[in-house]
Ligand SMILES: Nc1ncnc2c1ncn2[C@@H]1O[C@H](COP(=O)(O)OP(=O)(O)OP(=O)(O)O)[C@@H](O)[C@H]1O
C-alpha cells in the first residue's frame with residue numbers, strides 16, 4: 001500500500017497536463033454503508049466471513065422473496081447527503097437496472113435512477129488542507145442508494161461465486177464533470193474517504209473495496225470514457241494519467257474517441273465494452289418497493305447533529321491556541337483517542353499550569369510519543385494518563401528533575417506499568433533521578449568542569465570539527481555529558497561549560 005502510494009506521488013511530480021489538451025473528469029463513487037443488516041433483507045452485512053454464509057433468500061434472488069428497505073441504510077445515506085450539502089428529496093423511488101452477471105442473481109440491480117434520494121450537493125476542496133494550489137468546488141449531481149453485487153472469485157480453473165456481499169447497501173455519489181486536473185481528483189478522493197469514515201457512514205477502507213471509484217474522463221470536449229472499479233486514490237491517479245495520455249495519442253493519430261467503458265489492469269486501461277445507454281438497462285420502477293418519503297426538514301435536523309467536519313477540526317488545531325503544524329493536526333485527527341488525550345493534557349497544562357502551548361505540544365507529540373518509540377512499545381494513551389504526564393511535567397517545572405530525567409522516568413513507567421500507580425516521588429527516588437541538590441554550587445561547578453574537560457580530551461575529532469566552525473557538533477559532547485550524569489544536570493549547564501572551555505560563541 002505504502003509503495004503504491006509513493007509510486008503515485010512520484011507520478012504526480014512527473015505528470016503534467018498538456019495545455020493543448022483539456023482534461024475533464026467526473027467521478028461516480030460507490031460507498032458501502034456501515035449498517036448491521038443488508039439493504040433489503042435481514043441478513044447481516046459481512047466482510048470476512050466464509051463464502052455464502054451471510055445470505056438470505058432475497059440476497060440470492062430466490063423467486064417469491066421480497067425486498068424491504070433497511071431504515072439504517074436510508075439514515076446513513078441521508079447523513080452523507082447532508083454532509084455533502086445536497087438537496088434531500090422528500091420523494092424518492094427505487095428502480096431496477098437490468099444486466100446479467102453471475103454474481104447478481106436477481107438479473108437486475110436495485111438502484112435509484114429516476115428519483116434519487118438527494119441532488120445538487122458540493123464538496124469544497126481547500127488549498128490549505130487538500131494539497132492543491134487553489135480552492136475548488138466540486139459540484140455533485142446526486143446521491144443514490146443501491147445494492148452491491150456478490151463477488152466472482154477465480155480459483156485455479158474454477159469460477160466460484162460468493163454472495164455475502166450481495167445486497168450490501170451502497171450509495172453512489174455522482175459528481176459533475178468539474179475536475180480540471182488530476183491533483184483535484186486525488187484530493188477529492190482522499191477527502192471523501194476521510195469524510196465518510198469520520199461520519200461513521202463507511203469504514204473508509206479502499207483496500208477492502210468499501211469505496212470504489214469509476215472515473216469518467218474526456219479530452220478537448222470529445223466523448224467520455226469511463227474507467228470502472230478503481231480501488232485506491234493511487235489507482236485513480238495512475239489510471240487517469242494513463243487514459244489522458246492514451247486519448248491524446250488517439251486524437252493525434254486522427255482517431256475518434258468513442259464512448260466506452262474501460263478497466264484498469266494496474267498498468268494500462270483496457271476496453272471492456274462500448275458504453276450501454278440507459279435504454280440498454282431497461283430501467284423500470286421496482287414495483288415491490290414503496291416510495292420513500294422523508295420529512296422536508298430532515299436535512300436541517302441531521303445537520304444539527306453532525307459532528308464537526310474534518311476541515312473544521314484541522315482549522316481549529318492549526319490555529320490559536322494549539323498552533324499545530326498541518327501534519328501534526330492530521331496525525332491527531334486520524335487517531336481520535338490521541339486527539340482526546342492531547343486536548344485534555346493541553347487544557348490542564350496551559351490553563352491550570354499557565355504554561356505555553358508550544359511546550360504542551362512538545363510534551364505530548366514529542367516527549368510522550370518518542371518515549372514509547374524508544375522502548376519499542378506501541379503507543380497507548382491509556383498507559384500514562386494526561387494527569388500522570390502533567391505530574392511529570394510539573395516535576396520538571398518545579399526543577400525537581402531535569403528534562404532528561406523526565407525522559408528516563410517516562411520510559412521506565414512505560415516498561416514498568418505497575419509503577420504508574422506509585423507516588424511519583426517514590427519512583428523518582430528509586431531511580432535516583434533527583435537533581436543533586438546536596439552538593440554545593442561550587443562543588444557541582446567543579447564536577448561539571450572536570451567532566452567536560454575529560455569529554456573534550458577523549459573526543460579530539462569532534463573538538464577539531466567544532467573549532468573548524470561546526471558549532472553544532474557541541475551537541476554530541478553535551479549528549480555524552482548527559483549520559484554520564486544520567487540526566488541529572490540540565491543540558492543548558494553543559495552547553496555553557498563547553499562553550500566556555502572551547503572558546504566558542
Ligand atoms: N464530458 C465529460 N467528461 C468527463 N466526465 C463526464 C463528462 N460528462 C459527464 N461526465 C461524468 O460522467 C459521470 C456519469 O455518471 P452517471 O452515473 O450519471 O451515468 P453513467 O456513467 O452513464 O451511469 P452508470 O451509473 O450506469 O455508470 C458523472 O460523474 C459525470 O460527471
Ligand SMILES: [Mg+2]
Nearest residue numbers: 028172174214
Ligand atoms: Mg453511475
Ligand SMILES: [Mg+2]
Nearest residue numbers: 028214216226
Ligand atoms: Mg458510470
